[in-house]
Amino acid sequence: DGGITQSPKYLFRKEGQNVTLSCEQNLNHDAMYWYRQDPGQGLRLIYYSQIVNDFQKGDIAEGYSVSREKKESFPLTVTSAQKNPTAFYLCASSISGGLDTQYFGPGTRLTVL
Amino acid sequence: EDKVVQSPLSLVVHEGDTVTLNCSYEVTNFRSLLWYKQEKKAPTFLFMLTSSGIEKKSGRLSSILDKKELFSILNITATQTGDSAVYLCAPTQGGSEKLVFGKGTKLTVNP
Numbered sequence: 001d002g003g004i005t006q007s008p009k010y011l012f013r014k015e016g017q018n019v020t021l022s023c024e025q026n027l028n029h030d031a032m033y034w035y036r037q038d039p040g041q042g043l044r045l046i047y048y049s050q051i052v053n054d055f056q057k058g059d060i061a062e063g064y065s066v067s068r069e070k071k072e073s074f075p076l077t078v079t080s081a082q083k084n085p086t087a088f089y090l091c092a093s094s095i096s097g098g099l100d101t102q103y104f105g106p107g108t109r110l111t112v113l
Numbered sequence: 114e115d116k117v118v119q120s121p122l123s124l125v126v127h128e129g130d131t132v133t134l135n136c137s138y139e140v141t142n143f144r145s146l147l148w149y150k151q152e153k154k155a156p157t158f159l160f161m162l163t164s165s166g167i168e169k170k171s172g173r174l175s176s177i178l179d180k181k182e183l184f185s186i187l188n189i190t191a192t193q194t195g196d197s198a199v200y201l202c203a204p205t206q207g208g209s210e211k212l213v214f215g216k217g218t219k220l221t222v223n224p
Contacts (some may be wrong), residue, residue, distance in 0.1 A: 024125070033212075035214075040216065041216055042201065042205075042214035042215050042216045042217060043156075043201070043212075043214040044214070045211055045212070048211070056210065090155060090156070101158050101161055102147075102158075102212060103146060103158060104149075104155035104157070105155055106154050106155045106157050107154050107155055
């Protein structure tokens with residue numbers, strides 16, 4: 001089946017620990033994105049990548065890091081520098097940037113204790 | 114600063130009612146506008162609108178864009194309980210190719 005997978009579905013971490021969220025797609029899409037969603041808020045863009053080995057900061061990149069070593073994979077690391085990491089994290093991909101529709105993965109709910 | 118305002122923020126209707134959800138936007142170098150439906154997890158794509166005045170339709174859902182007045186509406190006719198969700202509007206910012214999301218409209222359809 002083609003699609004976007006995120007793992008794990010739920011993640012708990014202690015304050016001060018770095019944590020990496022996985023995002024994989026087998027749609028052969030060039031562009032991938034990470035969003036954060038807080039209760040009652042719209043999605044906010046953290047990082048995006050339009051091509052392998054290249055990525056750009058979104059609107060709220062502070063405290064996060066990413067890599068794009070493979071076309072299929074775009075992992076997001078939430079570092080201890082992120083002050084309010086508890087949130088719902090969504091990964092998306094599109095054929096390329098621009099007018100192409102973004103398709104979303106199922107999300108990871110991160111809770112920092 | 115880019116801005117997307119969706120209204121109403123929350124709406125409760127009965128099955129069979131017709132609803133209209135609104136999205137107004139101010140986005141630099143606007144390219145297109147997307148509508149998504151979110152039911153607890155991943156947003157699912159509904160429509161992409163690029164041209165003014167051309168209605169897009171999918172079953173009981175339809176949407177239209179007005180690029181002069183900078184807004185879009187999403188209509189749902191004969192609502193069903195399965196339509197209960199948060200509906201997100203997201204214009205695309207050209208150049209950066211980013212989506213700018215509104216906060217969404219939470220629709221609850223009661224039987």
